[in-house]
Amino acid sequence: MHLLNVKEVVKDFQNHRALNKVSMDVPTGSIFGLLGPNGAGKTTLIRIINQITAPDSGEILFNGKKLTRNHIFRIGYLPEERGLYKKMKVGEQTLYLAQLKGMSHAEARKKLRSWFEKFEIDSWWNKRVEELSKGMQQKVQFIITVLHEPELLIFDEPFSGFDPINVNLLKHEIFRLKDKGATIIFSTHNMASVEELCDHICLINKSETLLSGKVSDIRSQFSTNLIQVGFEGDPKHLRSHLNKRFEIQEINENRISTAMIKLPEGCRPNELITELSYLTEIHSFNEVIPGMNDIFIRAVESASGKKTGYE
Amino acid sequence: MNKIALIIKREYLSRVRKRSFIIMSILGPLLFAGLMIMPAILASIEDKEVKKIAVIDKTTIFTSYAVSPPKSVIPETEYMKFINLNNADLDSLRENFDNTGYYAVLYIPENIFNSERAILYSNKQPSLDVSSHIENELEREMENMKLVAHDIDNLEEILRNIETSIHVSNIKWTREGKEKKSNTGLVMGIGYASGLMIYMFIFIYGSMVMRGVIEEKTSRIVEIIVSSVKPFQLMMGKIIGVGMVGLTQFLIWVIFTGVLVAGTSAFMGPGMQGQENAVTQTAGNELFSERIETPAPVQEMADDKQFLYDIIGSFESIEPFRILIAFIFFFLFGYLMYGSLFAIIGSAVDNETETQQFMLPVTLPLVLGIILMANVMNNPDGPLAFWFSMFPLTSPVIMMVRIPFEVPLWEVLLSAGLLIFTILGSVWMAGKIYRTGILMYGKKVNYKELWKWLKYNN
Structure with missing residues (x-):
């Protein structure tokens, strides 16, 4: 079941095509990472989903139905370029923005109060926004985004400008929202947080979809077949015996040495274990799973035809 | 609540509660009342010295x-x-x-x-x-x-008999065959004042719209808002909200000035006549300032009274209510048109210093209106007055100058119609440029660029 289907969306600006037949399916209840280098078209796509701009062609389905103006109330959006009215008081401003999202005054007030308590910012209610620090303002913006309990949440670089404590607070809230059934689209350059949060991703590069799917699938798809082995024994001995079938990329000699060994195509890890068990004392045996950071760089660089250091 | 109403409310309240608005609301009438009363007070102070x-x-x-x-x-x-x-x-x-x-x-x-x-x-x-x-x-x-x-013989008696003092009362024949008293000086004064006020209000509140748009752009709140409402709603809400601030300010001024002038007049009591003279003199009545030199003091008193009746009579003939209605119409609609143009400027730039290149074509017709005012007042029915009171970019100012002189109804209606028609165009255009402009940062925008935005169909 998908909450959002983006189908072959095209968007042209005067001199370039911002999105070229971009498709992605966001499963209901997932945290979906929308990735891509700067200028890839992420913000344009997000704006199209928010109906700030319209696509030139292609369509977007929300819960299986064509996206319309009414869906605005069911989406919460935290833009990357975000700000607040500086001269306006925090309480008044959050109330205003909540009402623009279709909430009643009373309902907005009640929910705001409970969020303010949760974030321990009650005392800010009557402060002007310009009196708050940037991090404080971002807390307020986060509350505004999630206050109307939207089914779809779109966060564009949500953690920039937060200290680690508040990043954790936010992550905690994002997981809680997910548990309550919200679907979250998460656009970021911070690959560590993608690994930590996302279960699906879509990687856009130069206006086109490069990768799309479950994070676990993509990572195994990008698997390098590298095994890290910790062993006790003579590295030369290991080298001379394994080199016929396996490619030993490097060995760090120590009391317990580590070796990076590449499995040939079609070879299962057990075969290596069998070989190794004759040669050395195995202390550890791990498959090296590529990080999202590596995947990102490899995918983007190979798409632009560059030679990468991994191949 | 309707979203546009919410936006109007915020734009209105956030400005009306500002200290600068409250100060202007108090200072404005004091200034106007001062302009009316001061000459009289000054004159009376000066004369006290023997x-x-x-x-x-x-x-x-x-x-x-x-x-x-x-x-x-x-x-x-x-x-x-x-x-x-x-x-x-x-x-x-x-x-x-x-x-x-x-x-x-x-x-x-x-x-x-x-x-x-x-x-x-x-x-x-x-x-x-x-x-x-x-x-x-x-x-x-x-x-x-x-x-x-x-x-x-009998020289003194003859002299008394021939002593004459003439005051020309203007009486207008209206279409309905009635006679109306009129006073050229007063009419000119009101025309001048209303034209100037329209110009001032359009300028002040038009640029307030522009600054509001720039504020939303630079504070980067605009993307949060347009994910909830259409850019057009945001723009119209702002223009209408600010317009209502202008209207509020204007009404406060009218009422407060009235109260101040009436209050001071009552307080000054017998000195009232002197003030009235001053008032009419500031309204540009040259006839009267000559008459003030009439030698016999008793005669002067009587003349003053007669003159006051004339003023009151002609003031009624100008129909202040009609002028007020016309003023509010031409202010609101002139402001709506210029407000949308100012909104375009605000959306196209990143900060106020960049507005210069776009300001000139917008302010030029407004300033032209002011320059033409004297001409129009001298010949309120001439071709210059007619055409510039039809041309929508100058009509709010020029028509307001003409209205106290009694413009044929069809001309007023035609001018109003043309203005409304132009507003539809300018608001449509502003909406198109605005929604692209507000999300555009760090780009040097020129007219060619604006033209492209106008043709986008997002």
Whole structure:
């Protein structure tokens, strides 16, 4: 079941095509990472989903139905370029923005109060926004985004400008929202947080979809077949015996040495274990799973035809 | 609640509660009332000082010896005393002038009938009141003497009979065959004031829209808002909200000024007439300022009253209510048009310093309206007045100048229609450019770029 289907969306600006037949399916209840280098078209796509701009062609389905103006109330959006009215008081401003999202005054007030308590910012209610620090303002913006309990949440670089404590607070809230059934689209350059949060991703590069799917699938798809082995024994001995079938990329000699060994195509890890068990004392045996950071760089660089250091 | 109403409410309240708005609301009327009342107050303060004027009458014919000590024939007023010093020496007077306490020395030479000149010596510029009083009285005295020389019977009686004072009352024939009193000076004053006010309001509140748009852009709240409402709703909400601020300010000014003027007039009590003179004088009534010099004080009082009735009568003929309605219409719609143009500028730039290149074409027609005002007032039915009160970019100012002069209804309606038609176009155009512009950062925008935005179909 998908909450959002983006189908072959095209968007042209005067001199370039911002999105070229971009498709992605966001499963209901997932945290979906929308990735891509700067200028890839992420913000344009997000704006199209928010109906700030319209696509030139292609369509977007929300819960299986064509996206319309009414869906605005069911989406919460935290833009990357975000700000607040500086001269306006925090309480008044959050109330205003909540009402623009279709909430009643009373309902907005009640929910705001409970969020303010949760974030321990009650005392800010009557402060002007310009009196708050940037991090404080971002807390307020986060509350505004999630206050109307939207089914779809779109966060564009949500953690920039937060200290680690508040990043954790936010992550905690994002997981809680997910548990309550919200679907979250998460656009970021911070690959560590993608690994930590996302279960699906879509990687856009130069206006086109490069990768799309479950994070676990993509990572195994990008698997390098590298095994890290910790062993006790003579590295030369290991080298001379394994080199016929396996490619030993490097060995760090120590009391317990580590070796990076590449499995040939079609070879299962057990075969290596069998070989190794004759040669050395195995202390550890791990498959090296590529990080999202590596995947990102490899995918983007190979798409632009560059030679990468991994191949 | 309707979203556009929410936006209007925020735009309105956030400005009305500002300290600057409250200060302007109080200062504005004080300023206007001051402009109306000050001349009267100043005049009355100035006149309080009693001026002693020494008269050296070499002819002695302007001196009445019937009383002791002899007096000059120039009548004294409350604040002007004339002291006869026929025997004094002009040179010694000059040397001791500072110690004598005289305001001035009037020297009437023996040959005054030939030269028609007298001299008023003083160490500072004598006030206009003093010199005109002396001139008038000497003239009258000399005219009388010349008449007496003709040896006419019953001269005094004849003189009393022929003394005349004419005031031309304008009465307009309306289409319905009624007669209406009118007063050119008052009409011009009102036309001028309304034209200027429209210009001021459009400028102040138009650029307020622009600054509001820039504020939303630079504070980066705009993307949060347009993910909830359409850019067009945000723009219209802002324009309407700010317009209502302008209207509120205007109504506060009208009411407050009225209260202030009425209150001060009541407080000043008997001095009222002087003020009314001042008021009408500031309204540009030259006729009246000449009449003020009528010699006989009793006559003057009566004239003043008659004149006041005239003013009130002609004020009624101008129909202040009609002008107010027209003002509010042309203010609102003129503002709506310029407001949308200012919104375009605000959306196209990143900060206020970049607005310069776009400001000129918007402000030019407004300033043109002000430049043409004098011309239009001199000939309110001429072709210049007609065409510029039809052209939508100048019509709010020019039509407002013309309206007190009674413009044919069809012209007003045509002008209003053209204005509304243009507004539809300018608002549509603003909406298209605005929604692209507000999300565009760090880009140097030129007219070509704006034209492209206009053609986007997002």
